[in-house]
Amino acid sequence: MKFLPAGKLLLDTSVYIRYAREGALGWIADDRAAIKRTVLTVVVAAELYAGVRHLEAKRHLDALCRGHRTLGTLSCPEPEVWLEAGRMLGRYARLYGSVRMADHFRDGLIALEAAKQRATLVTENARDFSRWKMLLRATGRALVVLDSRTVTRS
DSSP states (O other): OBOOOSSOEEEOHHHHHHHHHHOOOHHHHHOHHHHHTEEEEHHHHHHHHHHOOSHHHHHHHHHHHHHHHHHTOEEOOOHHHHHHHHHHHHHHHHHHSOOOHHHHHHHHHHHHHHHHHTOEEEESOHHHHHHHHHHHHHTTOOOEEEEGGGBOOO
8 A cells, every 4th residue: 555645636537436436535535635735627627527417416526626726726728738638649549559539638638737737646547547657758747646546544
């Protein structure tokens, strides 16, 4: 098991979904310091809104977004990031074969936002994001990926 690293954190959609469904990642709710250093990208928020099926869940998500906006930790990709995500998706397809844009474009945006924020990307999809990490490294940028299933309380 690993502890959360120091510095900023960006939680992938998979982490929020696991927490909402199972409450399985207690370190999110229990570690106030981790909450304050967590960046929420609007890409993740949009994915979460797309999955909301109940008014109560929407209200919780609204509050999460308001909280991040208030803290100044709500992040939105700039136009250049969107363009770079498209270029990286092209490289991804050349390296790994056919790729469905709908399946991978948002992950590219999330990876780019984590790199831009110099935040550790916490995800259940560490294998998928390791490919984005490699693509980012080729452009001189760093991405730190942490599998949320290996995290324990400090």
